Amino acid sequence: MKPLSLPAFRPGGLYRIPDAALTASVLTLAGLAVLVPEQLPHSLVFTLTSLLDVLPFLLLSILLAAWAKASGADGLIARAFQGHTGVMIASAALIGAASPFCSCGVIPLIAALLSMGVPLPAVMAFWLASPVMDPSMFILTAGVLGLPFALGKALAAMGIGLLGGIVIHLLQRGGALRTPLRAGYGNGGCAGNQVRRPRPIAWTFWNEAARRQAFARDGLKNGVFLGKWLALAFLLESLMLVYVPADLVVHVVGTDSWLSVAGATLVGVPAYLNGYAALPLMGGLVDQGMAPGAAMAFLVAGGITSVPAAIAVFALARLPVFLAYVALALAGSLTAGLLYGLMA
Incomplete structure (x- = not known):
């Protein structure tokens, strides 16, 4: 039997779907033009205005991610997996929350860590923490949902x-x-090379031509990626604000009861677009009455167990590990939502 090989993943988590965000945006606009043409200009204005509002945070997140890649600072992750198991778990969770990997982009790195004999507890700690938060996500979350929410999501x-x-x-x-x-x-x-052969860190990366090129290349790639996903998200938000009744949102997820948070946790898995696209959607729902705890549960659960990421984990890990991954993600997301609801 031919050995399985790692599937290819696109940044942002959609599995082998080219230009999914652009396609969805075009189809949505075309649908509006045909079905409700009077809504089309309102949605366009809302989308452009929202993009301008979040532009400072967007640019800062793009520059930060490109700097981490060009300088080699992302190679610091290799140092999280050394020493006592308890220390490894704690450091892996901390580094995972600060790492620039998305839910699918982290999969090749996980394979490298496990193949090198890094203990599964430390790998799982990183695996669960990494898709939920990273520096770019923290900045955008603070810009869209506020600093307290961003800090809660990081914790x-x-x-x-x-x-x-x-x-x-x-x-x-x-x-x-x-x-x-x-x-x-x-x-x-290729992501495994960061652990097997971590690059030296060059904090002043602009002194090297190759690193300058990497900075420009990754900055452009991240800018296109974030821009198209945020544009789609704001477009969908404009429709949600018009066609989703606020009283329905309040009735379903408008309280911080455990049923409301549990519902948001379960709905977050299939309904999740990606970490960046979900932010403005959650912002719109919170404005309509969605409970903060439910919003937290939705974002955390969707980030870890989104369908593309779940497919990747299932293809990589044995079934018991996959089931443990999903169970831990859901239990942790539910707990995070309930705790944040109590503190918000």
């Missing part, structure tokens, strides 16, 4: 990472989850 990322690492450590002590990867995996792809 949720670290907390879920710690929870996952500790639970996996206890399960392994009982003899479970000894072989995490499916047969044929382990190379880790």
Whole structure:
């Protein structure tokens, strides 16, 4: 039987769908032009205005991500997986919450870590924390939903990472989850090189032509990626504000009861677009009466267990590890939503 190989992933988490955001935007605009032409100019104005409002945060997040890549600062992640298991779990959760990897982009790195013999508890801590928050996401979350929400989401990322690492450590002590990867995996792809051969960090990267080119290349790529997804998100938000009744939102997820937060947790998995596109959508729902705890649960659950990311994890890990991943993600998201609802 031919060994399986790692599937290719596009940044942002949509699995093998070219220009999905642009296609969705064009189809949405075409649908408006045909079905409700009177709404089309209002949606366009709303989308452009919203993009201008978030532009400072967008530019800052793009420059920050490009700087991390060009300087080699993303290679610091390799140092999180050294020492005692407890220390590794804590440092992996912390680094995961600050790493620039998306839910699918982290998969090749996870394969490399596991193939090198890095303990599964530390890898799981990073695996769960990384898709929830990163520097770019923190800045955009603060701009769209406010600084308290961004801080809460960052703490949720670290907390879920710690929870996952500790639970996996206890399960392994009982003899479970000894072989995490499916047969044929382990190379880790290009992302794995950050762990196997971490580059030296050049804080003043602009002194090297190759790093300057990397900065420009990644900045452009991130700018196009974020721009098209945010444009789609604001376009959908304009329709949501018109056609989703506020009293329905309040009735379904308008309280911080555990049922409301649990519903948002479960709905976040299939309904999630990607981390950046979901922010303005959540902002619109919160303005309509969605409870902050439910919004937190939706964003955290969707970030970890979005359908593309879940497909990637299922293709990479053995079934028991995949089920543990999903269970920990949902339990952690529900807990994060309930706790944030109590504090908000």
